Amino acid sequence: MVREDSFIGIDLGGTQLRVAAIDAAGRILDRRAAPVDRAGGVRAVIGQMEALIAKVRRPDTAVVGIGVPGAFDPGQGLVLDIPALAGWTAIPLATEIEARTGLPTVLENDAKVAALGEWRFGAGRGIADFAYLTISTGIGGAFVVGDRLVRGFRGLAGEVGHTRITDRSAPCSCGHEGCWEAVASGTALARAARMAVDRQPRSRLAALAGEAPATGEDVTRAAREGCPVALTLLREEAAWLAAGLVNVQHAFSPERVVLGGGVSQALDLMLADIREAMRRRLLPGHEVPDIASSKLGDDAGLIGAAVHAKESR
Amino acid sequence: MVREDSFIGIDLGGTQLRVAAIDAAGRILDRRAAPVDRAGGVRAVIGQMEALIAKVRRPDTAVVGIGVPGAFDPGQGLVLDIPALAGWTAIPLATEIEARTGLPTVLENDAKVAALGEWRFGAGRGIADFAYLTISTGIGGAFVVGDRLVRGFRGLAGEVGHTRITDRSAPCSCGHEGCWEAVASGTALARAARMAVDRQPRSRLAALAGEAPATGEDVTRAAREGCPVALTLLREEAAWLAAGLVNVQHAFSPERVVLGGGVSQALDLMLADIREAMRRRLLPGHEVPDIASSKLGDDAGLIGAAVHAKESR
Structure with a gap:
């Protein structure tokens, strides 16, 4: 039997934070959401991500991808600026999530990941x-x-x-x-x-x-x-x-x-x-x-x- | 010694027809030009291409590329329409040049080949x-x-x-x-x-x-x-x-x-x-x-x- 890995996607919006695990066929295996803790700032939101990842993660989860609604540096895994959320300037988001979850984490622009979703499975x-x-x-x-x-x-x-x-x-x-x-x-x-x-x-x-x-x-x-x-x-x-x-x-x-x-x-x-x-x-x-x-x-x-x-x- | 092939490029303009052989480093080995025989129409211009190719071609010439200033079908090697030249409608240009020269011939849009030239050698x-x-x-x-x-x-x-x-x-x-x-x-x-x-x-x-x-x-x-x-x-x-x-x-x-x-x-x-x-x-x-x-x-x-x-x- 072929081992089927699962993958975690994170949609960080101005008001909602959503996290899901999908399988290789694009099916959602589990999903969670929370209102973005805007008052708590960057630390609080990264904590929310960690907690939601823990809930949807499976033994076979291989990697995390985050759609960033703003500027970022993909090589460094750095969020440079999110216009809709205060304080997200030069935040090493990928490193943070990797350190907290042990899962490799990659960033991509939010419109580009949406296109990727529609292209592969929509x-x-x-x-x-x-x-x-x-x-x-x-x-x-x-x-x-x-x-x-x-x-x-x-x-x-x-x-x-x-x-x-x-x-x-x-x-x-x-x-x-x-x-x-x-x-x-x-x-x-x-x-x-x-x-x-x-x-x-x-x-x-x-x-x-x-x-x-x-x-x-x-x-x-x-x-x-x-x-x-x-x-x-x-x-x-x-x-x-x-x-x-x-x-x-x-x-x-x-x-x-x-x-x-x-x-x-x-x-x-x-x-x-x-x-x-x-x-x-x-x-x-x-x-x-x-x-x-x-x-x-x-x-x-x-x-x-x-x-x-x-x-x- | 490595055998170095040469390649023929054709620039078909509204007034000038230009043909050159280049080497793999993008150097022009030989070049010829003629005013487009607009009065003679499609047949005459294809004849001009054949004659100019014969002049610049070398024993090691491998393939011909033509920049088309209009619509074409790359798979079929078909020119569909050239606004600046009358009569160029559904002309199997690649097949014609192949039949007359024995050289494989490919078409591409004129702006795209110019970009390709600047990208590789400019x-x-x-x-x-x-x-x-x-x-x-x-x-x-x-x-x-x-x-x-x-x-x-x-x-x-x-x-x-x-x-x-x-x-x-x-x-x-x-x-x-x-x-x-x-x-x-x-x-x-x-x-x-x-x-x-x-x-x-x-x-x-x-x-x-x-x-x-x-x-x-x-x-x-x-x-x-x-x-x-x-x-x-x-x-x-x-x-x-x-x-x-x-x-x-x-x-x-x-x-x-x-x-x-x-x-x-x-x-x-x-x-x-x-x-x-x-x-x-x-x-x-x-x-x-x-x-x-x-x-x-x-x-x-x-x-x-x-x-x-x-x-x-």
Whole structure:
């Protein structure tokens, strides 16, 4: 009988810390989660990781992979900066986890591990040229070209959310304007939704939002109920998504594009518009790629971190 | 003594056909050129290729590589379309050259072979993450990531000239507007130069252009003579180049960027502006890459086509 090792993946988010053990076929064997101890700081969060690893770890666990939502040095296993979490500056995270667990530990960018998860066990399976994009608070990207994950110098490739696409003075999380993320992210959709609610207080969208500021989720729900205000917002969102996807297509030429993140839950409502807008703008020779929703959903990064660990051995 | 094979590269342009034999160290052993027989059509040009190959070929010539300025099918060795040359639709070019010369023949995109030439024997030597961009009539690109040329699905990756960057109604060769090429190519610079000459008929730039419409070359020459009109044009060109280079950096994260094409001859005049504009806009963690001029110049595609042949064996 072949010995089947297991692998631990860690998804470190701004609010949730999630840890899972997966087998070589990408199945989750066990999983645990905890709210990130933000008040406790770096020491406390590393302690949380240690405790959750102890719970999911098995005798055959071989290695730990961590998806880092920020800058890191893969060679040194060093977290350089996590914008969403205070204090994570020059933290030797891999060494710390290795010392506490005895398990080899590797770091990778959070978008890249999510792409890896979808590529190996999700909606990108078997595709040699593949793009993964999360459309949520921001826009993150990671690319597989010729059956290899595109890392680039210092592992920094894939930041297509911060490519300039427009002259609009749309503020972006990076502090600049005109980025794709600034006009096509969930944050941009929610901003447009709040303005639409102000203009159309009797719309179904306004009713669903109620007293709270309208969200991207409200837009999707209202659109499914036929609200014309919400449908217009999704048409505009589809146009901006298509503009950026054309840029992605010309730069990387993926055969398939997989979309994750909250906004991708409205993909079925936007897909025809996206495809038509891309078709009009793509260069001769280029075709509209397959466009699919994430199959692993919120688990893409968790599973992908473990896949990265497995493939780093 | 080790037998050293030689390799033939063909650079098929809209006006010039160039053929060279190189050795394994990238040295040109022999080279020939002829004006493309546009009137004679496809048959005539294939005959020209055959004749020039016969002149540069050596007993040890192993394989022929052709850089295609258009769409092609590498597996079938089929040219699908060359926008700059009429009649090149579904032409089995590789088979034709093989039948006429007895030499195995491979096709690759012209920007990709130029990048390959610079990567192996030019300004990109030894760089694992490397971007090559030609800034001339249009903007072409090709990328090496993790020591591999980025081809993408159907070999179509790298068309960063046709990524949308602005809302300006700047007409692009692709028939759309707002592409990087539409605002930063040599064509865009020449268009701006002609408008500047109309506004400033007493400028040094106007004097250099004389009766003819001003060109990008005129701008560079006038700028070197201190003409303020030309210097302003180059500052604007630098700003658009920087905007696109930031997009390239965020998407591919090259360690070095090599610029070829006519506009790159003014790189020394623009480099400080480009670097400063990139520095202001790059994400934390990203640094301004090395930016260098092409070392092989006009021969990048010719040498690179032979390198592609060599590496395809």
